[in-house]
Amino acid sequence: MSFNINEYLKNVLESYKMKHVETLMNNYIKKRDDVKECIEQKFSGLIYNPINSGSYAKSTEINIKFDLDLCVPVKKNSYNTIKEMYDSFYDYFYYEYRKLDKELIEVRKQKTSIGLQFQIGRDKIDMDIVPGRELNVDSYPENNDLNICDSKNNSCIQTNIQEHINLIKGKNSEREIIRLLKIWKYKEQFDIKSFLIELLVIKAFENNQDVTGIWEQLKMTLEFIKDNIKTIKLVDPANSGNIVSKTLTDYEKINLEDKFNRILNSINAYEENIKIFFPENSNYKIKENSYSSLKTNIYG
Amino acid sequence: MDERIKIFNNIFSTSENIKVLEEFKEKYNQPVFYGKILVDNIKNPLTFDVEIPFSYPLCPLRNESSIRFYCHEIKGYRHLNNDNSICIHSETELDIEKKLKKEIEYLKNWIQKYYIEEKEDERYQYIVFPNTYDYIFMFSDLNCSFSKYENGFFDYSSILNNTFLIQNIVKKSGDDFGCNWTNSYKNLPKHYGIWIFTDKEPIKEKRLAITNWKDMETYFTQNDLSFIYHEYGYNIKNKQELHPIFLLIGYKIPNNQIHWNIIEIDKNNFPIIENNNKYFCKYIIIKWQETKNISYNRFFGRGKYSDKLTESKILIVGIGAIGSFLATSLTRGGIRNLSLSDFDIVEPGNICRANYFISDIFDSKIKALFKQLINISPYINITGENMRKSIPNEDYFYELKEKLNNYDFIFDCTADKEFGYMLDLMKLKTKIISFSITNQAKNFISITGNNITNDREEILKQFDSNEEANFIEGTGCHLPTFSASYTDINMMLSYAINLINNKLEKNYLINSFVITKIEEGSSFNLKLNEY
Numbered sequence: 001m002s003f004n005i006n007e008y009l010k011n012v013l014e015s016y017k018m019k020h021v022e023t024l025m026n027n028y029i030k031k032r033d034d035v036k037e038c039i040e041q042k043f044s045g046l047i048y049n050p051i052n053s054g055s056y057a058k059s060t061e062i063n064i065k066f067d068l069d070l071c072v073p074v075k076k077n078s079y080n081t082i083k084e085m086y087d088s089f090y091d092y093f094y095y096e097y098r099k100l101d102k103e104l105i106e107v108r109k110q111k112t113s114i115g116l117q118f119q120i121g122r123d124k125i126d127m128d129i130v131p132g133r134e135l136n137v138d139s140y141p142e143n144n145d146l147n148i149c150d151s152k153n154n155s156c157i158q159t160n161i162q163e164h165i166n167l168i169k170g171k172n173s174e175r176e177i178i179r180l181l182k183i184w185k186y187k188e189q190f191d192i193k194s195f196l197i198e199l200l201v202i203k204a205f206e207n208n209q210d211v212t213g214i215w216e217q218l219k220m221t222l223e224f225i226k227d228n229i230k231t232i233k234l235v236d237p238a239n240s241g242n243i244v245s246k247t248l249t250d251y252e253k254i255n256l257e258d259k260f261n262r263i264l265n266s267i268n269a270y271e272e273n274i275k276i277f278f279p280e281n282s283n284y285k286i287k288e289n290s291y292s293s294l295k296t297n298i299y300g
Numbered sequence: 301m302d303e304r305i306k307i308f309n310n311i312f313s314t315s316e317n318i319k320v321l322e323e324f325k326e327k328y329n330q331p332v333f334y335g336k337i338l339v340d341n342i343k344n345p346l347t348f349d350v351e352i353p354f355s356y357p358l359c360p361l362r363n364e365s366s367i368r369f370y371c372h373e374i375k376g377y378r379h380l381n382n383d384n385s386i387c388i389h390s391e392t393e394l395d396i397e398k399k400l401k402k403e404i405e406y407l408k409n410w411i412q413k414y415y416i417e418e419k420e421d422e423r424y425q426y427i428v429f430p431n432t433y434d435y436i437f438m439f440s441d442l443n444c445s446f447s448k449y450e451n452g453f454f455d456y457s458s459i460l461n462n463t464f465l466i467q468n469i470v471k472k473s474g475d476d477f478g479c480n481w482t483n484s485y486k487n488l489p490k491h492y493g494i495w496i497f498t499d500k501e502p503i504k505e506k507r508l509a510i511t512n513w514k515d516m517e518t519y520f521t522q523n524d525l526s527f528i529y530h531e532y533g534y535n536i537k538n539k540q541e542l543h544p545i546f547l548l549i550g551y552k553i554p555n556n557q558i559h560w561n562i563i564e565i566d567k568n569n570f571p572i573i574e575n576n577n578k579y580f581c582k583y584i585i586i587k588w589q590e591t592k593n594i595s596y597n598r599f600f601g602r603g604k605y606s607d608k609l610t611e612s613k614i615l616i617v618g619i620g621a622i623g624s625f626l627a628t629s630l631t632r633g634g635i636r637n638l639s640l641s642d643f644d645i646v647e648p649g650n651i652c653r654a655n656y657f658i659s660d661i662f663d664s665k666i667k668a669l670f671k672q673l674i675n676i677s678p679y680i681n682i683t684g685e686n687m688r689k690s691i692p693n694e695d696y697f698y699e700l701k702e703k704l705n706n707y708d709f710i711f712d713c714t715a716d717k718e719f720g721y722m723l724d725l726m727k728l729k730t731k732i733i734s735f736s737i738t739n740q741a742k743n744f745i746s747i748t749g750n751n752i753t754n755d756r757e758e759i760l761k762q763f764d765s766n767e768e769a770n771f772i773e774g775t776g777c778h779l780p781t782f783s784a785s786y787t788d789i790n791m792m793l794s795y796a797i798n799l800i801n802n803k804l805e806k807n808y809l810i811n812s813f814v815i816t817k818i819e820e821g822s823s824f825n826l827k828l829n830e831y
Binding site for chain 2: 064270279294296
């Protein structure tokens, strides 16, 4: 039977869908809702409704790595400083919430968020809480702009979570490619921000609108990134001061170019090599697992 | 007569400012030509005994100088060896006349620079000691400073009959500063010695060390002598009757470094006497012993691997032919934290291609390799990692996953496909590099990432070498093993280690790759395919 690369890629995406990890997902959603409720009670009057963020909110999640994050918009007058706001959320989880929820095993300060880790049965679940303050009194409902705390640099960063979510709304083809690149990223352990992947993929599609078929679209994106990564400047649409393309060092950009070049050449030489770079999630393969008995004879 | 003698006499006698005092001839009973020359200079004419080896213009031994100029009239000058010969590194030159002229030029330059001008070198020259050594003491830079005339105790341990490691320098305050050896060395039985930190090198003439205890009277203070006298008497003599007493002398050398020299004190002829609370030294020869600073950067400097390897926590699983060589290679490259995992023992048949010895047979591979590795590096901390295979249905899987996530690199050298599959299931954050070879070492496969099983199957599909192992040792019911020699395996493995180290050094990604041996007529090439 001949190898159909488009069909293969569809199977890959299928194998990384959340439906395969339904129990984990349900635990996760329940936990997020519990946390949300507690925040709403504790900070009543000081905040707007928390919004879901992270890859799950954007539908770019894969079942080996996904974030169900919570962004908490805070009213302008609730705190004197952004730092004070950040600390009050941290203190809440560290001193109060921890006593209420025995499944919470770690609370840590991260760059812009408070990282929570829960142990639910055998699963460890990570959740990031991102508090952000509106720019002016009552401005959040109008424009969704927020200032979030950069706790590492003791400064603040303007952002707009809603705009990030809207950015890929309705872009189904782009989302498929984003998910494929995230599969590759976790398989290769390549340290690139998912947000940068999203911006790169959107840009690639903008420049090549008439490409159809998932493999052609993936190939087009890999080529676009390979050809442009060293020079392209990509800014956060919610904050022109945040240059997202700078989150990769020059070395990392060269590595990315080199890697994508190899991927394209390998697949060009032998189409089935795509399995090396974009493997199916072996736990949830669509077809019968062809490696159930391993054929190679290797020694060490 | 050897034609060369004529050339020697001729070249020396026609050289400016040189007078031949004794013509060259074969030295009685020694494989050298001998002559005596006088070299005129503005400071003071110097007489040199000149020895030229029979092998001239070749050096008889590697690393030795060919010609030797001995001057017994002066002492202690820079680059004057303790046998009074000038330290000369002559270049390879196969033309006798050219070579000799160059060496005479070098001699004259030495006289000008180090005898007449007494120039200081940019590089520090260690003190020259007149005696031969019985013991060597090794130390590393300590993370502490000393003030003048400070003193205290030090611990040292024997690693071989005459080779010692300095362990700790203990100050009077009780603070102790240890050399950062691996725990295996730190835990060796300790002996005690005494140390004094002074403000100057123990030298008498130029770079030549003080040779007689009598001269130590002026080098040391009364306080120092009192310290040696009393501490020796009360604290050491009775405790360590079977061991000599050692005195360390420390002083500053350039680049904010501290150097230590060591003296062996003869217990039966103690060099210090006391009279009315004043201390004097006897007229006896000082027995200097050798010391060597083997701080990490000196020890590994010439061949260290990338910091990204040396400063990482590394686990090697499977220490057979591939894993044992990888471990020794990484150790020589200066890695500091290594963990080994293997359940096997050393079998006689392993020795021909894995890094084990006959004395290791039937010992566990971990124990056998551990012994070797700490014998290579005093800086490597080695632990054993006990593990079994598991799947996500049991708690052990998650415990093991957490443990494995603490490493920076895991080198899977097991060629155990089930083990690779378990690592895939764990989706570790750790960098995994899985090494294996095919039969006859036709391909060396290195798979990186957390999808080892799939990647290896896919990649190997493209190589026509899926042969089953076919070597059976003797007769009987043995599991066949693969055929490949020590060099078959290590040629490829060295290539792989080099490639990975190079990539880490230059911040490149480590890709999966296959090295393939391609026979071409009577020769072969190695081809690298990266993915």
